[in-house]
Amino acid sequence: MHWIEGIVQGVLLGGLYAQYALGMALMFGVMKIVNVTHGDLVILLALIGISLADFTGIGPWGVLTTLVPVGAAIGWLLQRAVLNRVVGNDPLPSLIATFGLSIALQNAMLVVWSADTRSLSGGGLQQASIEIGPLFVGVLPVIVLICATVLTGGLDAVLRFTRYGRSLRAASADVEAAAMVGVNPKAVYAAATAIAVGILGFAATFQAMRSTVAPADGPFQLIYAFEAVIIGGLGSVWGAFTGAMILGISQAIGFRINPGFGILAGHIVFLAVLAIRPQGIFQRKS
């Protein structure tokens, strides 16, 4: 029972990680870059949301509906101002640029919001739980998991069946060839980053409700997103989703063995996957 509970908790935690991982998988797929500010943007959006709730008194759902478009706008701006200049075969410029921006962003948040940990009030939602068989599960984590599943399914459908999805897949396969059939790569990139950071609007709201956020937390969220993407394999958004589940379960079980071991267990599973199946669990061998 102990273990089943751990797995259930892990899957629910994975729901949150999946929301971090989707955007990273999307951006790496099409631009071959890692945005080091990915985790910091979760924190930035969460802090904006918390302040918004404080000042205006809107509830968590109001925060969510605000943060998603704000995230998309930030993503679009990030692409136009920074990432478009560093997309290319050399991984160095994009890494260094976003790494520098990450340091600046973390410290700017420190100046604005101070180092205090904050959280978003969910109006009783955090305490609510439901009984599933012999287990009590929190309502909020279940909502997060459902949301992650819908987002993953939705993103997958967009990639498969829409004009934009096809142009993004074409640009992922061969960006120059895509431009030669009329696809504007910069427009595809800007939309991809807008979607990625827009999804972080969900992640930020839920992160702020489930636990706390502080300006220096970003790197951890970045690492979890990264581990989920690598464990799942770079093949598909469902890969990132599965990777997030495996990471969540590893951390939850690790935490049950010893509270100091939780996060480390996730790192160890990540390294083990890298050793045994470097292409990830989901990746087709090409």
Place this chain on the structure above:
Amino acid sequence: MSYRVERMTLSGRVAILAGALALGAIVSMPWWASQGLIRDVITLACFIAVAQMWNMLAGYGGLVSVGQQAFVGVAAYAMFVMAQSWGINPFIAVGLSLIAPALLAVPIYLLLHRLEGPYFAIGTWVVAEALRLVATNMPMVNGGAGMSLRVMTQFSAHERAIAGSFLAALLLLVTVGGSYLLLRSRYGLALTAMRDNPVAARSQGVDVQRLRFLIFVAAAIGTGFAGAVYFMVQLRITPPSAFDMNWANLAIFIVMVGGIGSIEGVLIGAVIYFFADRWFGEYGASYLIVLGLLTLMTALFFREGLWGLWRRTFDAPWFPTRRTLIQVERDVP
């Protein structure tokens, strides 16, 4: 006609002389400098060493790492355990501790080299984070509470200053001098070719994978050396300080602002960073915002850094690695 290959330049000879004088000055510090200055010079030497190792990785090896603090921490912890727990002479322990980063670098590279460029970088970060957590949970190193190097009290302040100054000079000699020798050796051409175009270098018979592996291990040892020296002077170590992300920050800032792919750039960047840290460090967050934005701007608009800017105007390398053909005499027909 006969030719010889010339690599040394006048500026290079002057620089070697200046370097030798600087090393001599560092070693002799205990007899003329204040405790504070000695400490500062040792700190600066550690910054230069860590940055130069990152420069070899990213600037020549194409291996962008943001997890070099892994090797700083591992070597420093190894040194503390050997000296404090096992009773080995701490100055010898600094040397012995380098086995730890060397041994660790092998499996890390074998795991991570499978990841594509940017993912390799984040992978090194995960490893550093994992090691920090291991140290936090490890009773042998006193877990999260950290360790103190109490054995150092058996030495007088003067003896510690002598050892620290000597180790700082040795550290610079090994990391900066060693890189310079490597770049001038027959591997140097391969490394430079790899920096400029790895695909073309491979097609010219450069074993890129092997070279990258060797650079990764060498950089781990050099970075670890800096870590061991730095924490020997600090006398205290904890997991967050040993595996501090700031080691990656400073290496990246120094190399990018100074000028990637050159030793001169590292020296310039390290001096700038050292004084910026000294003068503006008290402003905390605002200072780090500026530092971060400067790194961003360098990557966006200014990729050759300050040394690159300087070199556009003056062709006087301090560490010449270029080969020039000099015509010696005309053959008599």
Place this chain on the structure above:
Amino acid sequence: MTTLLSTHGLQAEYGDMRALHGIDFAVEPGETVALIGANGAGKSTLLSAIMGLLPVAVEMVKLDGKPVGGSLPHRMVQSGVAIVPEGRRLFAGMTVEENLQVASEHAAAPRGTAWTKERVYDLFPILREKARTPVENLSGGQQQMVSIGRGLLAQPRVLLCDEISLGLAPRVVREIYDVLPQVTAQGTALVLVEQDVGLAQRASQRLYCLLEGRVTLEGKSSDISRDDISAAYFGASHALD
């Protein structure tokens, strides 16, 4: 009739090396023009420069007499210039149909009868059977057909074809070249970069021969003799050897 696409003293660099030294080139609506020349003569570079894949000055390329040099590739497509790139460059991981659809979804506004997927399948019936197959599972000839179809679905007024016969069996080459008249029949101009000089001469009305980034011969394909071509192809000095 105004010239559809032309270049004027076109110069382009590959890295530090100048690859084109002042190319004057023109193609009229419905015309088929061949570009021949040895490897490295600059044929593919010329197509890349027209397509906006290399930086060139704005006055050096004109479409309908308007300067368009250096426009981004997707802008060139929307103005009516499409390319069948060397090496086919299909979108791996996507089906035949998806490859074609990306092109038709980003096409120029068609003038006259629009190309549709159905019409492409009529040109190359095998593609209809393979519509749901990922392109990496096709044969080389079938891939080339997808690439041509993709070019047509961009609704071009000029289609630049870079080495479309390269590496294909003679039967497949014939199959592909046999459909080209159906393309020009509706006013689309074709520019063929071709290694096989005989094939280029038969398939085109006019041809240009390039040597070391310069035009060394230009004329009606049916009027040019083999000797003229070999002199232009290898350069005058080589012809004397």
